[in-house]
Amino acid sequence: MDPPAHGSYGNLLFDPRWKAKRNEIISRDKGCCVICKGTDEIQVHHRQYQYVKAMKGFKVPWDYPDYLMITLCKSCHQRGHSKFKVPVLII
Numbered sequence: 144m145d146p147p148a149h150g151s152y153g154n155l156l157f158d159p160r161w162k163a164k165r166n167e168i169i170s171r172d173k174g175c176c177v178i179c180k181g182t183d184e185i186q187v188h189h190r191q192y193q194y195v196k197a198m199k200g201f202k203v204p205w206d207y208p209d210y211l212m213i214t215l216c217k218s219c220h221q222r223g224h225s226k227f228k229v230p231v232l233i234i
């Protein structure tokens with residue numbers, strides 16, 4: 144079966160657990176985009192989404208191993224999403 148498309152995280156991105164995880168990833172990546180080293184409008188990107196069959200839904204954004212998250216600036220992030228589709232792992 145194909146998982147549904149991953150939508151935006153919406154309000155989950157305002158959750159303090161995401162803010163904490165996001166800060167952790169950004170400081171691991173020294174506060175700059177891993178592609179261009181820019182620091183403008185830094186965002187954290189998921190390299191994979193995980194769909195949990197038992198929950199019939201995607202994991203919450205902070206519940207991923209650190210290596211699946213990288214720091215990107217807004218323009219590299221948008222460029223990445225327009226070129227590549229984030230793979231979905233069904234677990």
Ligand SMILES: [Zn+2]
Nearest residue numbers: 176179216219
């Ligand atoms: Zn960048």
Ligand SMILES: [Zn+2]
Nearest residue numbers: 187188189220
């Ligand atoms: Zn992304």
